[in-house]
Amino acid sequence: MYQILAAIGTDEDRALEQAQAIADLPRNGDVSVTLFHDFADGNPEGASVHQVAAVRRAVEYLEDEGIEVGYSESSGDAAQAILDTADELDADLLCLAPRERTPAGKALFGSVTQQVILEGSRPTLVVGAGEAGE
Template sequence: MSMNTVLLAVGSKDESRLEELAETAASVVDPDGRVVLLHVFDRERYDTIETQLNIDEDSEVTPDDVSERSRIVSDVAERLERAGVDYEIRGALGETAESILDKSESLDADLVVVGGRSRSATGKALFGSTAQRVLLEADCPVTFVKDRSEEQTEATVPA
């Protein structure tokens, strides 16, 4: 199956799994394909970032611009660059699942990569409401990436 356009959705809750998210997207995208790195902001977070970046409210700043200046996005972008993957950065303002679904549709994405909480003690995957909605409603396959670091900590046995 061709993976020409992979939509990689990242947000502030993904900080502990950026490496896994970047690796996953890089490993599945076609050699001549691209990863679209999407950061979805809620209004509060967006306003905070605008203030931190001293962006003049009258300037023509788009969510794409704000996304490009996000630390999380630049971290993932760097990792994709090192992996030699072609990528572009997009931003969206609004409800996360809705924005991911809209963007995957408008891009005609071949795959969506999202993160979520790690497994519970009983081994069940705990999907946040965003990941769950994307998994259920996306028009294309969805890859769910959970935190590896949390799992390793849980499995550590005292010496």
């Protein structure tokens, strides 16, 4: 089974872009996607990954495409948590969607995306990395 880890933020449109990009990948066998969300604020309300609207939007699309979906969550250092979760799952591919960038920031990805790309050793699909306002 081909295992994809998709790090989902809070932006529903970016989450849908990630789901669409994953569904558009060639599938020669079974594909499983783990939707991961990091509660960067430590999650004081005790929310669950299942309660994040962006995650729900992605799962609806993926399930409609016949793709198996799992869930994972953490609190704290998002980049390190993504890398650790990818290792735990032995993910074949990471899917990230950086925040929109201003013209001044377009030379660099967001810090989490940049750290995952630079420190990770797994193939990474970056979705929707256009400039702010596009």
